[in-house]
Amino acid sequence: MDDPRAAECESWKCRRNPDSFTFLKTTRDPPSLREPWYTIPWMQSEVIQTDLTPTAVATPRPVALVTGASSGLGRDFAIALAQRGFDLVVVARREDRLIALKREVASKYAARAMVIAMDLAVPTAPREIYSIVEGSGLEVSFLVNNAGYGLRGRFLDVPWSAHADFLQVMVSAWLHLTHLFLPAMRARGYGRLLHVSSLASLGPEPPGSLYSPTKSMMTSASRALRLNLLKTGVHCTALCPGFTHTEFHDALGCRAQMNKLPKYMWMDSRAVVEAGLRGVEENRVLVVPGAFNKFAACMCKLLPYALTSKLIPDAVLREHDAVR
Numbered sequence: 065m066d067d068p069r070a071a072e073c074e075s076w077k078c079r080r081n082p083d084s085f086t087f088l089k090t091t092r093d094p095p096s097l098r099e100p101w102y103t104i105p106w107m108q109s110e111v112i113q114t115d116l117t118p119t120a121v122a123t124p125r126p127v128a129l130v131t132g133a134s135s136g137l138g139r140d141f142a143i144a145l146a147q148r149g150f151d152l153v154v155v156a157r158r159e160d161r162l163i164a165l166k167r168e169v170a171s172k173y174a175a176r177a178m179v180i181a182m183d184l185a186v187p188t189a190p191r192e193i194y195s196i197v198e199g200s201g202l203e204v205s206f207l208v209n210n211a212g213y214g215l216r217g218r219f220l221d222v223p224w225s226a227h228a229d230f231l232q233v234m235v236s237a238w239l240h241l242t243h244l245f246l247p248a249m250r251a252r253g254y255g256r257l258l259h260v261s262s263l264a265s266l267g268p269e270p271p272g273s274l275y276s277p278t279k280s281m282m283t284s285a286s287r288a289l290r291l292n293l294l295k296t297g298v299h300c301t302a303l304c305p306g307f308t309h310t311e312f313h314d315a316l317g318c319r320a321q322m323n324k325l326p327k328y329m330w331m332d333s334r335a336v337v338e339a340g341l342r343g344v345e346e347n348r349v350l351v352v353p354g355a356f357n358k359f360a361a362c363m364c365k366l367l368p369y370a371l372t373s374k375l376i377p378d379a380v381l382r383e384h385d386a387v388r
């Protein structure tokens with residue numbers, strides 16, 4: 065601790081660990097001061113010793129920020145991007161999961177990952193994430209706005225505080241993150257925005273649920289942004305998956321009900337991720353992965369609402385009634 069830089073590191077650890085909600089825990093002693101990236105705080109946040117050579121550090125990899133990276137699609141996005149040569153900033157509430165992910169991408173792909181354990185329902189979260197990333201000197205060139213969840217029950221069955229948190233995560237937080245990270249992407253003439261929306265944004269709304277309306281907002285805002293970004297080098301794509309094997313329905317508490325849906329309605333998470341990454345590279349406005357989902361999206365466009373609103377799967381309708 066004689067070295068002043070070590071003292072600085074210690075004070076950084078204190079600053080970043082408020083008791084109220086820990087948004088970035090340091091979990092080890094300061095790294096060896098000989099490490100060339102010593103001054104980058106995010107490298108101090110976990111006990112990962114990658115075999116990155118000084119040469120690799122001298123040639124920085126592009127950086128992708130993935131929200132909701134602790135499970136499901138977000139985790140698979142993070143892995144696929146690390147595999148493609150990105151370093152990562154991974155955001156979610158379950159820090160232990162993020163740290164496990166950090167270890168995995170370090171050992172498999174020599175990718176570095178900054179772990180930010182943050183609740184996106186807190187209105188200041190996007191600004192804090194931006195400050196941490198910006199303060200670390202990282203340039204995010206790929207933003208995957210993926211974090212999301214469903215709320216059980218119909219409109220009046222859910223207290224307003226739960227709706228408010230939901231709207232914050234599903235509408236405000238991702239738009240705010242985009243608003244913060246987009247200017248630098250535009251200035252550099254390169255950026256990728258991938259918004260994980262849903263097939264639900266293109267079809268009829270299950271009664272009393274705000275999930276489809278928030279996803280419609282995401283799809284619609286992605287379309288508007290993409291037009292705004294043409295010829296800037298920044299691509300913007302809305303990914304609209306249908307039922308996908310992740311923890312989404314476990315978190316919602318309706319796994320048993322959902323298991324009654326036929327297998328052809330479901331997709332593997334990695335296939336959805338690959339379709340999304342391909343789509344954003346091709347600057348497609350909308351990606352609906354999978355044959356069944358494409359068919360359903362097409363039907364929702366062609367058929368009148370009076371008919372499609374009667375085609376919502378029974379399992380979904382019963383699920384919303386289950387908590388009444």
Ligand SMILES: NC(=O)c1ccc[n+]([C@@H]2O[C@H](COP(=O)([O-])OP(=O)(O)OC[C@H]3O[C@@H](n4cnc5c(N)ncnc54)[C@H](OP(=O)(O)O)[C@@H]3O)[C@@H](O)[C@H]2O)c1
Binds near residue numbers: 157183212313
């Ligand atoms: N699975 C499907 O059938 C399906 C279909 C269409 C669209 N989608 C969309 O795909 C996206 C990813 O979901 P998934 O299917 O991969 O489900 P998942 O496995 O449950 O993952 C959801 C992710 O979002 C994070 N998250 C939720 N609330 C958060 C909050 N308040 N603050 C920060 N992070 C939060 C979760 O992390 P923590 O819990 O650790 O915070 C988790 O990493 C969502 O936007 C979802 O709406 C899913």
